[in-house]
Amino acid sequence: MHRAFDKREPQLSSPLDDEAPPTPTAKSDAKPRGRLGDPADGSSPPMATMAREAAWDVVPVFFGTDREEKPDPKRLAYSAERGRRLELGRAMVTVPKSHQVPNVERPWVVKIPYFDVTIYEQAEDPAQHFTMQEMKKLSQTDFVALVGERLTASNRYKDHALVFVHGYNTSFDNAVYRTGQIAYDLKFDGAAFLYSWPSGGAVASYTYDRESAQASEPYMRAFLDLVIKQSGAKSVSIIAHSMGNQPLMDVLKDMRNAAPEVAINEVILAAPDVDADNFANVAQRIEGIARGVTLYAAANDRALIVSRNFWQNPRAGDVTASGPLIVPGIETIDVTAASTDSFALNHSGYAENNELLQDIGKLILSGLRPPDQRLPALKRTSSPKGDYWRYTAP
Numbered sequence: 604m605h606r607a608f609d610k611r612e613p614q615l616s617s618p619l620d621d622e623a624p625p626t627p628t629a630k631s632d633a634k635p636r637g638r639l640g641d642p643a644d645g646s647s648p649p650m651a652t653m654a655r656e657a658a659w660d661v662v663p664v665f666f667g668t669d670r671e672e673k674p675d676p677k678r679l680a681y682s683a684e685r686g687r688r689l690e691l692g693r694a695m696v697t698v699p700k701s702h703q704v705p706n707v708e709r710p711w712v713v714k715i716p717y718f719d720v721t722i723y724e725q726a727e728d729p730a731q732h733f734t735m736q737e738m739k740k741l742s743q744t745d746f747v748a749l750v751g752e753r754l755t756a757s758n759r760y761k762d763h764a765l766v767f768v769h770g771y772n773t774s775f776d777n778a779v780y781r782t783g784q785i786a787y788d789l790k791f792d793g794a795a796f797l798y799s800w801p802s803g804g805a806v807a808s809y810t811y812d813r814e815s816a817q818a819s820e821p822y823m824r825a826f827l828d829l830v831i832k833q834s835g836a837k838s839v840s841i842i843a844h845s846m847g848n849q850p851l852m853d854v855l856k857d858m859r860n861a862a863p864e865v866a867i868n869e870v871i872l873a874a875p876d877v878d879a880d881n882f883a884n885v886a887q888r889i890e891g892i893a894r895g896v897t898l899y900a901a902a903n904d905r906a907l908i909v910s911r912n913f914w915q916n917p918r919a920g921d922v923t924a925s926g927p928l929i930v931p932g933i934e935t936i937d938v939t940a941a942s943t944d945s946f947a948l949n950h951s952g953y954a955e956n957n958e959l960l961q962d963i964g965k966l967i968l969s970g971l972r973p974p975d976q977r978l979p980a981l982k983r984t985s986s987p988k989g990d991y992w993r994y995t996a997p
Contacts, residue, residue: 658701663753664779665746668797669801670801679738683811685818689825694735694739695738696783697729697736707784708732747829751834754835759791761837763793763837765786768797769781772806775799778799802846813849817850819850827841848875852886868894869894870889870893873920879919882928891932898935899959901922902922922937965977965978980994980995
């Protein structure tokens, strides 16, 4: 049973005292360290092992979560339950060199629709799939130290932090894999962060997810404060998807009120499942917190259509008959022509369309505006409410 949220102050949990110190991170395009299958005596691994390990790369994902840890004899794992505290850690994600941009290759799984009941699951193989090479909780001190090493080694995205906040119907592992995929496909060599709130990870968990997203706000705020103020990053960009936009916007509003000088590089709001009127109101209160704010919206996003019918009001990520939402200070891009069917929902077009992913990369790297200067397929479109940009498929 899901437990009710209490209002205790956010707490950082630490790993056990006897936990081994963290190892340095490697660039996403470097050979993986601490290789799978290395002999315990430190001798060289067999040639067959080395050959297989050459078939994948490793991406570090630094995470914060208020999910509850769940028992797993194999590795650290998190459930859909609310942990009511902030935990920090690092996941080392393997990405097969056979990876096709912008997919997240995972083993085939057959489940009962609408319920998290698995009937069949293919065995993991890092030469073919995204996998977890390592998952470790970290103290705040060790977390900041490892992030600092990653930032020091950065080159293309020098001293840049990228924070991803996932949406509805997302398990912790899938959120980690998606963050790793975005970082890998962007060739993002800065520090990639994930904030994972306690989503139920199932289509039937919509109501629970919405309340969990709101309950996560104090912990998300503590995590973003850590990334912005203590990580050593000189530039911070944030991508929020779907229902993750609601807590993020509330947190940004609070940060803006508390410290008007707080500056973020880019905020990217992908398919936000937020009431359109509330979105417009909050958008006015976060104006100036980032160098730029971009809204990706679509007319054929099935999850947003369901949400709109449920709430009887358009969502900020919708494109209605009168066009997308246009708010002063935010660049709106209609990506209806690029949306793809993901997990039976048109709800991950922002990460599953290569051109749009590259547009996000250029936006984070350069801040180049207007959008058609980054991607010619984005065409300026006039409407009675103002101009917006529309993705036109080649």
